[in-house]
Amino acid sequence: MNSAQSAGPAPDDRLSDVAAPADPPRTGEPASPAEGAPDGSERLVEPDAEQVVPTAIRSQRSTKDIVISLLVLLVPIALVLGFGRVFLGADQPTVVDPAPVIQQARAANAFPVSEPTGLADEWRTVRADFTRGDSGASLRIGYLSPDDGGLQLVQSNIPAEKLLPAELTESGRPQGATELGGRSWQRYTARPGELALVLLEPDRTVVVVGRVPEADLRQIALSLR
Numbered sequence: 020m021n022s023a024q025s026a027g028p029a030p031d032d033r034l035s036d037v038a039a040p041a042d043p044p045r046t047g048e049p050a051s052p053a054e055g056a057p058d059g060s061e062r063l064v065e066p067d068a069e070q071v072v073p074t075a076i077r078s079q080r081s082t083k084d085i086v087i088s089l090l091v092l093l094v095p096i097a098l099v100l101g102f103g104r105v106f107l108g109a110d111q112p113t114v115v116d117p118a119p120v121i122q123q124a125r126a127a128n129a130f131p132v133s134e135p136t137g138l139a140d141e142w143r144t145v146r147a148d149f150t151r152g153d154s155g156a157s158l159r160i161g162y163l164s165p166d167d168g169g170l171q172l173v174q175s176n177i178p179a180e181k182l183l184p185a186e187l188t189e190s191g192r193p194q195g196a197t198e199l200g201g202r203s204w205q206r207y208t209a210r211p212g213e214l215a216l217v218l219l220e221p222d223r224t225v226v227v228v229g230r231v232p233e234a235d236l237r238q239i240a241l242s243l244r
Contacts, residue, residue: 117147117160124149129156130176130223133243141165154181162229162239170229172239179217179224183207186226187215199240206233216240 125132127149146161155177162170175182183191187209194206197216207215207228215228216236225243227236 112143112145112163114143115145115147117144120147120149120158120160124156124158124174127151127156130174131220132158132174133225135160135172135239135242136244137242138238139165145169146171154178157182164229164231164235166231166235168229168231168235170227170231170235170239172243173226173228174223175226176223179219182224182226183217186228187213191215193217197237199237200243204240 121132121134129151142165143163144160145163146159149158150156155175157173157175157177160172162172164170173182173186187207191207191209194208196203196205198204199216202218205217205219207217209215209228210230212230213228214231214233214236215226216233217227218225218240225240227239229236
């Protein structure tokens with residue numbers, strides 16, 4: 020037998036017959052036609068659906084969670100406020116008794132002290148204090164009118180040229196005299212929206228001022244005894 024015939028194929032020929040393994044396709048890259056659709060068209064290898072985060076849905080859930088959290092906080096607060104207003108009168112102003120303060124001012128004997136009398140029950144006293152300083156002494160009584168307007172009665176021996184700018188601002192100006200209870204009061208301008216009645220006496224100055232109709236100021240002035 021011929022030795023050339025018994026020898027097998029050359030090593031190079033055997034290696035060329037062995038097909039190299041194909042590289043796996045990358046995610047998102049087109050696959051070869053053999054791995055694609057039957058018609059040979061390209062197709063993409065889709066990424067794992069579990070790895071895709073639905074951003075819009077997550078945002079909607081976050082907004083919903085915030086709203087629910089706010090409701091959980093606000094509902095109890097609203098219930099507490101409603102209970103306080105309805106059953107405890109929490110929205111009502113604190114009413115004070117001015118009698119002890121008026122007595123204190125009279126005991127100080129700094130100036131004649133007048134006390135409002137005969138006011139209807141709808142008038143509520145919400146402040147009363149007596150103070151003394153280097154310039155003089157002052158008695159202040161704050162009221163709420165029947166229409167919930169705020170006004171203040173001030174009696175003081177502080178010189179009028181100091182007291183009136185402090186109570187009525189520097190722009191306060193007299194607007195003419197008016198007779199009330201046999202005494203001559205001066206109508207004054209004050210802060211925006213406010214009116215004032217001023218009684219100038221040798222040993223004291225009386226001021227009734229507030230953001231109320233002039234009729235309410237007159238009622239306080241006429242009640243002083």
